[in-house]
Amino acid sequence: MAILETRNLKKYYGRVRALDDVSIDVDAGELLAVIGPSGSGKTTFLRSIAGFVKLDAGHVYIEGKDITELPPEKRDVSMFFQNYALWPHMTVFDNVAYGLKLRKMPKEEIEKRVHDVLKLLDIEELVDRKPSQLSGGQQQRVALARAIVVKPKVLLLDEPLSNLDAKIRLRIRFEIKALQQKLNLPTVYVTHDQEEALSIADKVAVMHEGKVLQLGTPEEVYKSPVNFFVADFIGTNCVLTLKVLDGRVKIGNKIFEVSSKETARMVVRSDEAEVLEARAEPGKDGLRIPGEIKGKLYMGSKYRYEIRIEESEDALFVNSGESFKIGEKITVFVPDGSYFVY
Amino acid sequence: MNVARITLRIAAVVLILFIIIGPLVGIVLWSFAHRWYWPNPIPQEFGLRYWQMVFRQGRILDSLLLSLTIAVIVVGLSLLFAIPAAYGFARYRIPMERVLLVLFLMPQAFPQLPVFINLASIFNRIGLGGNMWGIIFAHTMASLVYSVWIVTATFRSIPMELEQVARNLGASRLKTFFTITLPLAVPGIIASAIFVFLWSLGEFTAAFFIGAPFIQTATVLMYTASMGYNMQIASVIAILLIIPSILFMIIIERYLKAEYLAGMGG
Structure with missing residues (x-):
């Protein structure tokens, strides 16, 4: 059974649609990643579950109970704020214990639970510090500890890694995933980083202009995007604008039927494309586009090539371990399933 | 560094010290002067006579006490009004917010004399003239600009997420509000309290026109004394009035700075 259910959520700010008929469920222990560019409504979605956004329409249920009209303090969901929002006038202990004190727990029980959660997050030694004495990573853990110590029914994470260094971010990604599985907490994880979302989530919702464009497993969203926006937003891509003739597009060795009238767009997963010698025959099925090397960047383990093709004004950017000369004629090979035409 | 620049710098420091401390030195000298006639640069005769006089004469101590009482009550009333009002301004959309905020400035925006003479004539009609509460009322109203403005800015500086x-x-x-917002706003609230306290303590115009001649605050008494060419009494009162200011200055310097930074930095 889904712990968290949202039904037809709508929120308009004037003419801007922050939430436009959003319905998503999160099951027990499931991690839902909500991704989209800024202004797509993903944070509004999160805040409406926490009760900080008054919905124009729709309902939020937790364990089957309608909480749409409840104030934030009665919802039993914990929200992690992007900027951590630690209280500067309290120690780490008081920050973490705040929610427990409100629940009128006995003192020993509070101390035990705060101690346990700090141990779980490996920050026991910080218990008496003030937030201003902590590093960014430590603050992030304290904020996380404060959110989970109250054992909420649902955990809401708003860009939890965006204020951390790129190096720490990768490690913490694993830790958050492990922690979430250990606590078996239904979690909504908002991020603008599609790679982060794919790697951590059980289920991904791609949002744009207040709408959920696609909801599915990371594999589904990556391998079968429903439209151009999703295809382009997920993954590392090149977009080619192609001419349409009689409802058809011809590129390389393939011809596609399209519905668009004058131009069509092709999304190419550039991570999966390869640069081959002009006459090479790849062993697999796929799209082969003849082209010419226009630019070359040395990237250490590989080269990054800018490639001109006949069919489009747009350049393809593809990495390859092999060295080609500028001006050399080559073939770009894209395996089936790694390009999409809309 | 050459000699000319050092000389210039020393001259600048001396000038600044003279401007700041000069008048205070005059007051201190006057308070200990038994006789000081022009053109002598320092008094001809020193002594504690006037200090003793001030502490022996109940009238003078009474008016000092009255000034302090008024200032404390004004701080209390001003904050009692300002804290909820400022929270409203900081956190909610209030129609005509700008206009309302400027309204608090009004009593201070015009020359004090006409404002308070007008107020005094109204107070006389409704029985608040010659009365401590009349002065308290006038001071509270005029001090709202400090308390409301400073506390509003303080609340605004506290991130909503907290x-x-x-x-x-x-x-x-x-x-x-009581566990998060208020504790975080304490430095700003104390700062505004100090402002209001010192302003009320040193205020003359309203105290004179509303209170006199029935009750006399320290500033009014000081004025009367100096008008009667009793510079010594006026100087002693002035020094006594400066003491709370200096104490508060030390408090700000010692405690507020660090706390303020800790509170606002998060």
């Missing part, structure tokens, strides 16, 4: 986290963890609005 309150939202508390709500999210189960605290009601009221609980959130």
Whole structure:
């Protein structure tokens, strides 16, 4: 059974649609990643579950109970704020214990639970510090500890890694995933980083202009995007604008039927494309586009090539371990399933 | 560094010290002067006579006490009004917010004399003239610009998320205000309290026109004394009035700075 259910959520700010008929469920222990560019409504979605956004329409249920009209303090969901929002006038202990004190727990029980959660997050030694004495990573853990110590029914994470260094971010990604599985907490994880979302989530919702464009497993969203926006937003891509003739597009060795009238767009997963010698025959099925090397960047383990093709004004950017000369004629090979035409 | 520049620098420091401390030195000298006639640069005769006089004469101590009482009550009333009002300004959309905020400035925006003479004539009609509460009322009204403006700015500087986290963890609005918002705003509230306190203590015009001649605050008494060419009494009162200012200055310097930074930096 889904712990968290949202039904037809709508929120308009004037003419801007922050939430436009959003319905998503999160099951027990499931991690839902909500991704989209800024202004797509993903944070509004999160805040409406926490009760900080008054919905124009729709309902939020937790364990089957309608909480749409409840104030934030009665919802039993914990929200992690992007900027951590630690209280500067309290120690780490008081920050973490705040929610427990409100629940009128006995003192020993509070101390035990705060101690346990700090141990779980490996920050026991910080218990008496003030937030201003902590590093960014430590603050992030304290904020996380404060959110989970109250054992909420649902955990809401708003860009939890965006204020951390790129190096720490990768490690913490694993830790958050492990922690979430250990606590078996239904979690909504908002991020603008599609790679982060794919790697951590059980289920991904791609949002744009207040709408959920696609909801599915990371594999589904990556391998079968429903439209151009999703295809382009997920993954590392090149977009080619192609001419349409009689409802058809011809590129390389393939011809596609399209519905668009004058131009069509092709999304190419550039991570999966390869640069081959002009006459090479790849062993697999796929799209082969003849082209010419226009630019070359040395990237250490590989080269990054800018490639001109006949069919489009747009350049393809593809990495390859092999060295080609500028001006050399080559073939770009894209395996089936790694390009999409809309 | 050459000699000319050093000389210039020393001259500048001396000038600044003279401007700041000069008048205070005059007051201190006057308070200990038994006789000081022009053109002598320092008094001809020193002594504690006038200090003794001030502490022996109940009238003078009474008016000092009256000034302090008024200032304390004014601080209390001003904050009692300003804290909820400022929270409203900082957190909610209030129609005509700008206009309302400027309204608090009004009593201070015009020359004090006409404002308070007018107020005094109204107070006389409704029985608040010659009365401590009349002065308190006038001071509270005029001090709202300090308290409301400073406390509003303080509340605005506290990020909303700090309150939202508390709500999210189960605290009601009221609980959130008293456990999160108010403690974080304490430095700003103290700063505004000090402003209001010192302003009320040193205020003359309203105290004179509303209170006199029935009650006399320290500033009014000082004025009367200096008008009667009793510079010594006036100087002693002036020094006594400066003491709270200096104490508060030390408090600000010692405690507020660090706390302020800690509170606002988060």
